[in-house]
Amino acid sequence: MAGLVARKDLRVEGRGRVALNQVLPFAFIVMVMFAFALERLPTPANTGDTLLELVAPGLIWLATLFSLLLLVQRSFAIEADDGALDALRVAGVDPVALFLGKASALAVQLAALEAVLLGAALLLYGTELRAGGVVLLVATWLTATCGLAAVGTLYGGLAAGARGRETLLPLLLLPVVAPVLIGATRAVEAALGIEDTAIADGWPWFGVVAVFAVAFGAGGVLAFGPLIDE
Amino acid sequence: MDGAVIELVDAVAVLGRFPALAGATLTVAPGEILLLRGPNGAGKTTLLRLCAGLLPLARGQGRVLGFDLATQRTAVRPHVGLLGHRNGLYLDLTVAENVAFWGATAGATTGEVAAAVTRLGLVGRLADLEVRRLSAGQARRTALACLVARRARLWLLDEPHAGLDAAARDELDATLREATAAGATVVVASHELERAGALATRTVDVVAGQTRDAIGGLGAGRPLSQPSDARQPSDESDGGLA
Numbered sequence: 001m002a003g004l005v006a007r008k009d010l011r012v013e014g015r016g017r018v019a020l021n022q023v024l025p026f027a028f029i030v031m032v033m034f035a036f037a038l039e040r041l042p043t044p045a046n047t048g049d050t051l052l053e054l055v056a057p058g059l060i061w062l063a064t065l066f067s068l069l070l071l072v073q074r075s076f077a078i079e080a081d082d083g084a085l086d087a088l089r090v091a092g093v094d095p096v097a098l099f100l101g102k103a104s105a106l107a108v109q110l111a112a113l114e115a116v117l118l119g120a121a122l123l124l125y126g127t128e129l130r131a132g133g134v135v136l137l138v139a140t141w142l143t144a145t146c147g148l149a150a151v152g153t154l155y156g157g158l159a160a161g162a163r164g165r166e167t168l169l170p171l172l173l174l175p176v177v178a179p180v181l182i183g184a185t186r187a188v189e190a191a192l193g194i195e196d197t198a199i200a201d202g203w204p205w206f207g208v209v210a211v212f213a214v215a216f217g218a219g220g221v222l223a224f225g226p227l228i229d230e
Numbered sequence: 231m232d233g234a235v236i237e238l239v240d241a242v243a244v245l246g247r248f249p250a251l252a253g254a255t256l257t258v259a260p261g262e263i264l265l266l267r268g269p270n271g272a273g274k275t276t277l278l279r280l281c282a283g284l285l286p287l288a289r290g291q292g293r294v295l296g297f298d299l300a301t302q303r304t305a306v307r308p309h310v311g312l313l314g315h316r317n318g319l320y321l322d323l324t325v326a327e328n329v330a331f332w333g334a335t336a337g338a339t340t341g342e343v344a345a346a347v348t349r350l351g352l353v354g355r356l357a358d359l360e361v362r363r364l365s366a367g368q369a370r371r372t373a374l375a376c377l378v379a380r381r382a383r384l385w386l387l388d389e390p391h392a393g394l395d396a397a398a399r400d401e402l403d404a405t406l407r408e409a410t411a412a413g414a415t416v417v418v419a420s421h422e423l424e425r426a427g428a429l430a431t432r433t434v435d436v437v438a439g440q441t442r443d444a445i446g447g448l449g450a451g452r453p454l455s456q457p458s459d460a461r462q463p464s465d466e467s468d469g470g471l472a
Contacts, residue, residue, distance in 0.1 A: 001335070008320065008331050015322040015360065078320060082361075087318030090282050091335040091380065092308030229304075 001094055005101025009075065010108060018074050019109045027067040027113055031120045034059045052125040054195065057188035059125070060117045061144075061181050067113055068148050068177075069170050072156040075106055080160060085228065095225030099153055103220065107149035114141060133191030136202045140187040140209060144180050147213030151176055154220040157227045183208035235260050235384055235415040236281055238441075240290035241299075243280045250276035252439030253290065258417060261410050265430035266419040266441075273439040274419035275314065278386040281417065282312040295383055308336065311382030313390055317373035321362040325352050325372045328361060333379030346379035351401060366393035374402060378409075385409060385416045391425055403429050 013019050035052060043050050079085040088098060118141075121127040129137070155173045159165040183205045189195070190202025236258035243251040251273050258264050266274045279285045281294050283303035292299035297306040319328050326347060333343040347357055350371045361369055370393050377385060385406070391399050406416050406429060419436075420426035427433060435442050 004331070004334055008323070011327065012320055012322045078322070081321055083314060083316030083318045084320060086284060086314065086316075087312070087332070087376075088335075089284060090307050090310060090312045091332065092304075093335055 001097035002100035002104065005093070005098055006104040006108075009078070009102060009105030012078050013074075013105070013109060016078075019071060019113070023067050023070045023074070023109075024113060024116060026070065027063045027117055028120055030063040030066055031059065031117060031124055034063075035124045050126060053127055056121045056125040056127045057192065057194065058181070058185045060114070060121050060188070061184050063117055064110065064114055064148070065174065065177055065181060068110065068152050069173065071106055071109055071113075072152040072173070073166060073169060075102055075153070076156045076160045076165075085160065089229065095228060096221050098228075099157070099220045099224035102156075103146075103149045103153040103217075106152055107145050110149055111141070111145045114145060127192060130191075130193045133193060133199050133202075136187060136199055136206060137191035140184050140191065140202070140206050143206065143213050144184040144209050147180055147209060147216055148177060150213060150216040150220045151180075154216060154224060154227070157224050160228065179212050180209055183212065233260060234258060234293070235262075235295055236417070237293045238277075238280075238290065239292070241280065241287060241292045242289035243276050243285045244288050245276065245285075249288070249439055251280060254436070254439065254441045256434060256441045258415060260415055261413065262432060263406060263410055263416040263418065263430045265423075265426045265433040266417060266436050267421070267423055267426075267433060268436035272436045274436045275388055276439075277436060277441075278312065278314070278388055278417065278419055281384070282310045282386055283307045284312070309383045310386060311377040311380050311384070312386045312388075313373055313377060314388045317361075317369050318376070319361045319369060319373060322360060324358050324360055325364070325368075325375075326357040328372055329375045329379050332376035336380040336382075338379045338381065342381070343379050346375045349378055349405060350375040351398075367395055367398055370394055371398055371401075374405065378405065383414055385414055387416065387418045387420075389420055389422075390418060391420065391422050399425060 034055075038052055038055065076085075079088070122129070152173065155169060155176065159169045159172060162168050186205035187202040187209065190197045190199050190205070193199075234257050236256060238254050238256045240253045240255060241251055242249055242253055254273070254277060256277070266277065268274055276285065280287065280292065280299065283294070283297075283299065283306040286303065287299040294306045295309050297303070299306070320331070323331070329347050329352070330340075330343050333346065338346075347353065352368075352372060352375055356368065361372060364372065370390070374390070387406075390402060394402060403425075406418075410416055418426050418430065
């Protein structure tokens, strides 16, 4: 059933192309605006990196978080537009399957978005990949994506029935995802060798992201049903 | 009443703080087509949502298809089809994709989904149109096809004729009669009394959150086992209906 829900969400995105035509350009514009805002600031001393290179990992994840808000709102808007969430409840769709299905579809969209944002960082900020950090980079990318998809789906379900959900979601979600922003940024800094950080220094931060992903994955499985039922 | 599909006794359901159902008593036998009639805000929609397991039973007793609404309201849902004011469709998906999705949630085969699409006349180019491009009537027919594909044992329909043209209304009525002939039970809330009354085997009035058997009304037939016409609507409950 989770696969059915995920395929449905991805098919809806394939038709509406909101992520492709709106969220992706939005994320790219955020990256460009960061570049405009930061390009004239002086490069820190004692480093061969430009300021934009130094802050690129954090900017990638910030742009990802802003885009996550739009993707989550879209994910639940398609359920709210014509009362489909009620229909899903009446159809007896297992809330766990619903959570996993919606989170999976969200993760696929996020993963694609993050790949594009990394490409944008390479292009705009002069970020360079290093071969030794690829494993850490990919592990962080996948784990953070799963964690963000889980927490986004959980809080999207929480806000779905609330008045003023468009403004409520950022207020609820952004503080909660701070550990991912910090952990994933530090891990990617290590993977990219920002300020000569050793790759080994990134793995504890990857652990933070992994704990977050597991916690909110489990929390979503347990809490999503009661949340959408109230 | 043994074997009743719906059995409510003094059922109370609240929306926020207000009792939208204020002691409704109702028994529906298998195979009935029951018409609920009453003014806006009387509690018809709330009664349907209570029976679908979407609202908790605040007080009283309620059983639907043998499931206790106080303790098993989520268990009743897969056996119920609810068509509310909104259609419950995905606007970016086509007619065929919507029916296939909702049919799949109930384990319907490809053949059953195709039969449901054909039964509601959603064939040819129409089947491949996105729902957002449909007229209101076509979207309503798509929602009905989803119900047919789900093979629900109890159909709860809120203004099902709304937006349909004459031919589609006839098609809907025929579909509901077929469903009851196949063993389903139908409860219809409607303001279109002539059309829905001709379809119904019995009519119940819903007034201020309470039910009373219609006397001499359209479609009136079998009496309620526990009529509640002794109760009078209170101003408080009337004012609180959503």
